[in-house]
Amino acid sequence: MSAQPLDVSRIKKDFPILQRTVRDGKRLVYLDSGATSQKPNAVLDAERHYYETSNAAAHRGAHQLAEESTLAYEAARAKVAAFVGAQPDEIIFTKNATESLNLIAYTFLNATTKAARGESLPDGAERFVLKPGDEIVVSEMEHHANLVPWQELCAKTGATLRWFGITEAGRLHAEEGISNLINERTKVVSLVHQSNILGTVNLLGLPFKRAREVGALCVVDACQSIPHMPVDVNNIYADQGADLVAWSGHKMLGPTGIGVLWGRREVLDSMPPFLSGGSMIETVTMQGTTFAKPPQRFEAGVPMMAQAVGLGAAVDYLNEIGMDRIAEHEHELTEYTLPRLSEIDGLTIVGPNTSADRGSTFSFVVDGIHPHDVGQVLDSHGVAVRVGHHCAWPTCQHFKIPATVRASMYLYNDFADVDALVDGVRDAQKFFGVS
Amino acid sequence: MSAQPLDVSRIKKDFPILQRTVRDGKRLVYLDSGATSQKPNAVLDAERHYYETSNAAAHRGAHQLAEESTLAYEAARAKVAAFVGAQPDEIIFTKNATESLNLIAYTFLNATTKAARGESLPDGAERFVLKPGDEIVVSEMEHHANLVPWQELCAKTGATLRWFGITEAGRLHAEEGISNLINERTKVVSLVHQSNILGTVNLLGLPFKRAREVGALCVVDACQSIPHMPVDVNNIYADQGADLVAWSGHKMLGPTGIGVLWGRREVLDSMPPFLSGGSMIETVTMQGTTFAKPPQRFEAGVPMMAQAVGLGAAVDYLNEIGMDRIAEHEHELTEYTLPRLSEIDGLTIVGPNTSADRGSTFSFVVDGIHPHDVGQVLDSHGVAVRVGHHCAWPTCQHFKIPATVRASMYLYNDFADVDALVDGVRDAQKFFGVS
Amino acid sequence: MQLEQMYQQVIMDHYKHPHGKGLRDPFDVEVHHVNPTCGDEITLRVKLGGSGEAVAVEDVSFEGQGCSISQASASVMFDQVEGTSLTEALRANEEFSALMQSAVQDQELDEELLGDAIAFSGVAQYPARIKCALLAWMAFKDAASQALAKEQTS
Amino acid sequence: MQLEQMYQQVIMDHYKHPHGKGLRDPFDVEVHHVNPTCGDEITLRVKLGGSGEAVAVEDVSFEGQGCSISQASASVMFDQVEGTSLTEALRANEEFSALMQSAVQDQELDEELLGDAIAFSGVAQYPARIKCALLAWMAFKDAASQALAKEQTS
Ligand SMILES: Cc1ncc(COP(=O)(O)O)c(C=O)c1O
Ligand SMILES: Cc1ncc(COP(=O)(O)O)c(C=O)c1O
Ligand code: FES
């Protein structure tokens, strides 16, 4: 265990919740970071400090608290920007990644409905105007957050949804037929970077290269990648950035209630507003309104200041450890976990069972026991996993299973946590008499 | 001061930020609660406790933390519901009131665009389908959050925006012409309950009675009323509830990053979803999706659990003091403040200068000094006010002023705070040589 | 909380040897219910007989897929409602819902109406599993009320 | 931080007795800028003269409404750019922007280019007022570059 690049026992101490026990004194083995991560003291302290010293509406007041609050909020934006190699004014704070992705989908709806009535739109907004027959491309391994908003958009505009399939090995089926799937009618290609159910890290180069050729917008759902590996939004694949990248703050040690959308400057500039109201305007009369530049254009209402400050502290914490070391650590967890799980008779990993281009998220099913029952036994051992379709129901349908057990790991997990998982699964087999 | 119904000096102790000093040792006099309120220890403790013991994605896991998190989140919903006389499943958590109001406006856009393509909608959704010529009624004293979303909706659907004016005294102009303003073409009447700039508490009975007659939806922006007075959403006027009520959690002692939307059960049931993604679905396939019942239908993605828990604690705190006592306290502040401000030569109150049907929010202008300069002098005294158009620009335009100084009070303010405000204004007059 | 409190022996027995499983003809109404949190589902048919006060549940048959709790619950439900009067069946349904709320509220329960279903009291301690236990009962309630409405309008 | 650090005497003088105020003819370009946070606005006209390297700011005139800082800043700007070469004027503009960033970054400033504008160093300590100080300068920059473009294409 000494080979691990992180001192996990020290890291665990930074997370107060990991000191608690569950189910009558069991050590908590938290393997549900894919849903939301735990928060270190540094983040909780930063939030509390903000509330106790500088709380006020950012960008709104003329008093000292408002100034401090604005500076704290904008400093957080700058930290998040630097974390992904972006400029501060390319970072929009949202409540979660779902809002970030909906913001993109609604950009199309808003541009389309405004264009239809001859309303004015920002320069470059034509690419967001859809007509029946236009196509939107996703994949079968999307989280519902990167699927349902596009289905809804199609229902409202007459555009057609198309998708990449999944290979038997749990990889994106991006080789054949790609130039048919992504074609002149394609307006947007929106793909998950790391699958939250399979753990697959998708090589986005091929689809996005083709998307560029046909002028389609390239969107990345980076919920499960940015918290776990170094990601430069300007270099997500083959020296090129995507156009828009969405992810959650609460999955990368930040507070609940915060997500992020990054957009290339020119792309954000060309987008009409989504949520409208205070602080996203330039001038307002009863007759009409003009809008501020990004990022303000997309941050209507009093923002989640404390959560942004907390996310800034999370970024500091991650930087101090180093994202490359975290990625390496998770890779070692993966190399340890895959064979340990494969040892178990009757257990099938759903997703890649090789450690290349995959993260430390492991979905599996156990013969003869429903995933929820496996999860229940694990829970009685103090092992917290998620069971169900993980908001990636079509992926389950693809593999013809109703649900999986999912263990998703992070910097605070170690081999002992994996061992507890394996022991728990074996115990479930014993309990249900299938071993 | 002994006549005040609240023991403000004790209450101030509950708010750590009120113990700090600003601008070289000045006592902080926080008069900007209209933008966001300060947070008592009880709220900060509840949030921290949540993170340290139960943090996990609500409604998603099968483990003990997820259970605790779900229970905590739903308990918060129940508290908020009881606080406004509602049922828990009528309460939707959003990131702020702006999102709540946009959710309503987008309900119309979504119903309209889906209906146009013959897509299926929930029973009763026809009332949300707009056509050119349909009308939306607001007022000239709306916050941008209850104005711009409707302007945007009109731009996308061809509906027409109409509005109530403001009387010289700063009241809603709701007497004459009401049956012309609200007519058979009116689909929604959306009005602010208490103006965030004028302090006016609007008597919604007349406009909403008329709205009911013509079958229009009744929407209330209660951002500045629910934190300050007892409000029963089923009895907002004349024994009847509105249809939908939006407000902010962060303005009622809750954390930043949380807002609320209440809707009558039948109304929510009839609304198509707004943000889509995880946990708001019933079934998902690549071909199509069906949606969960409210409130889940409107809460896509991992929710702001900690913020909801904090808001629940805020509700407990407010209940313990009693909303009627808070309202009485603010009324006494109003009765004290209005004459004290009127004493000042060259100061004009923008808004009602009588204490009936108005809250303790005071906008004013001072002859010969720009509001921002008044605010700057106040700031140097430790008095935190807001200056500008307060996201109610059309109200300023109505009164032909560019901006105002706004002092907005809450349960932790007392007569001494008012005195500090008055002294500060006089000092500004001295500083700028206008007295 | 021990695992055995949730997975009581009766539950495990019903899970391994479910009663009444498989879709049968004839039936008045068929419903399909899904548990959106896990994707599990049940298809359930109801055939009513008699009329007025004497309406009885002639047959209830089901097919589906789900966890041990949901499967066992369907089997137990079959025992409690099959062949009884509709009134009795719906009261058992109410009673079972009350049992599932029992972690939240303290209530007097009619053990007779519940039969083996009383064994699900441990499940009520696990909020995430309550939907599992209720899946079949909710489907039955839905199907029975549709069947009744059909009968009354025909 | 004392109030006097922001409201230095020079600033108060310019505020009370602004230079160059009022809209004048002839002009090449007129712009209208608004500070969205407060609603204050400025209308500004620029007339360029000469050509090539020798392009000069023949006149800059303005009208508007705003706080003391914005009004004083417009007056100071007038002094610095009126009659100078466009190059010089734009450099002063750059320098003033740098001064407004000085709370954030330490920088060497050209006091000659800034003239009275150096008095705004205290304003830079108050982030909410920086936009006030910049309003006129941003309007000038916008107008001047439009005027130059116009000249070059005509
Ligand atoms: C891949 C992926 N996309 C989107 C989401 C949605 O994120 P959020 O809950 O922050 O909206 C998640 C996590 O829930 C995810 O794993
Ligand atoms: C009357 C009114 N409506 C709407 C809002 C917007 O609220 P939020 O900032 O929570 O979106 C505010 C406060 O900013 C307000 O005072
Ligand atoms: S886990 Fe699906 S019904 Fe129990």
Ligand code: FES
């Ligand atoms: S306050 Fe408007 S420009 Fe200064």
